[in-house]
Amino acid sequence: MYSSYSVAAAVCSCFFPAFAALAVAIRFRARIAHNLKLGSDDWLIVSALVFAFSYCCIVLYGSFRASVGQDLSTITPVDYTNYQKHLYFGVIIAHLSYGFVKLSVLHFYKRIFTTQTFRLWVNVMFVVVCLFMIVATITQIFSAWPISNWWTLGKNYTINYGAFLTSFAAIDLFLDVIILCMPLPVIRKLHVKTRKKFLIMGIFWMGFFCVVATAVRLYFGYKLSLAGAGKPVSDEEFSYVSVNNIIWAEIESCCSVVAACLPTYGPIMRSIAIPSSILSSIQSLLNSVKRKSTARTSDSNSNVWIPLSGDRVKPASIRKGQDVEVGVVQSGEIRVQRSFATETHTQEG
Known part of the structure; x- marks a missing residue:
């Protein structure tokens, strides 16, 4: 017989990674379908x-083969060894997952925002996140x-x-909040209506649930730290706290992947039956972010970037039927920005 905690961990190990894999598949579909x-x-x-x-595979296997979620007072020494081995390697893998999601979001910011100051801060945060991943991994190993x-x-x-889990969950939460807030100063300076600013912020704050998941994991990590500090705790309560820490670690890692993809x-939303007003609003918002961000960067350059036109064109280097927007010209180069895209192509003038 398996406990309800083991069943809950197994169910989460099946549902959330499938959800995350679907999100990444749609992301790649959007990229490839629109070249x-x-x-x-x-x-x-x-x-x-x-x-x-x-990590979810480790938890899934451990739920049935390594006593994950079971009352620790009922397991054998062999089961305890298997349980601890799964936990040991699972924590290493989970911290790497958290880190790579943050690095992906930071690189996405560099695609959207082109101001030099913002990109500098993104690079600084990139280094901080890498250091966090290295320190968390080494600390867990030893x-x-x-x-x-x-x-x-x-x-x-x-x-x-327990203190290790609590402190690194707190640092993870702190980094998530900083990364989510990084675009706010740039968005605040955009010359658009306040309502549109809030809509843009909403796009970048789709990952707020991941902050909530990290906060819950922080709570259960704190409960484990109390047990590690010698506070009396029953085997049943310890099992409840430890399995919830595992489950919320799964939720955080998978939902972070989903939030980073949204x-x-x-591009793929054009082929779905969504009201055109919603599509045009989202597209214009992100295009506005890129244009305003590029404009501020160009103003600081010694060479003047002269706008060619605000009209839509179809250069020869772009495949037929694909909408593009001409941005600015400098030193014989035409910089073309796709609607709601993050790439920049050049064509010799």
């Missing part, structure tokens, strides 16, 4: 999906020494493991 070049953000989100999927102590009954960690669905 858009795949970028670093696309490959980083694939890496995040691989790690999220791997949280017990020798490493086999991690899954050996009666052995202790070299650190307060803003990239613009």
Whole structure:
């Protein structure tokens, strides 16, 4: 017989990775169907999906073969060893998944916003996230020494493991909030109506649920830290806290992948029966972000970028039937920006 906690962990391990895989598939469909070049953000989100999927597979197998979700007072020493091994490797994989999602979102920002100051801050955050991934991975690997102590009954960690989960969940939450807030100063300076500014912010804040998932995981990590600090806790309560920490880690990793994909669905939305007013609003919002951002960058350059026209054209380098917008010209180059796209092509003038 399996406990309800084990069943819940198994169900989440099946549903959420499938949802995340579908989101990434739609993202690539949108890119390929409209002949858009795949970028670093696309490959980083694939890496995040691989790690999220791997973590869910570990939890799924552990739910039936390694006592994940079971009352720890009822398992054998062999079951305990299997349980700890799954937990050990699962935490490493989960932290890598969180990190790659953040890196993907940061690269997506670099596609949308072209101001030098903003791109500088994106690069700084990129380094910070990489350091976070490295430190989290190394800390988890050497949280017990020798490493086999991690899954050996009666052995202790070299650190307060509950405090480790709590602190790194708090840092993860802090980084998520910063990354979500990064576009706000740029959006605030756009010369558009306040209502449109809120709509643009809503597009980039689709990942807010991931912040909620991280906050819940932080709570259960804190509960584990109390147990690690010696506070009396029953086996049943500890099982409840540990399995919820695992489940919310799954939810965070998979939903982060989904949230990172949502803003990239613009091209494929044209082929879906969605009111044209909604499509045109979303397209104009993101095009406005790119045009305003590019305009501020060009104003700071010594060379003047002269607008050619606001009319739509179809250069020879673009396939027939594809809408594009002419941006600006500099040194004999025509820079073409697709509607609701994130690539820039050049054609010799």
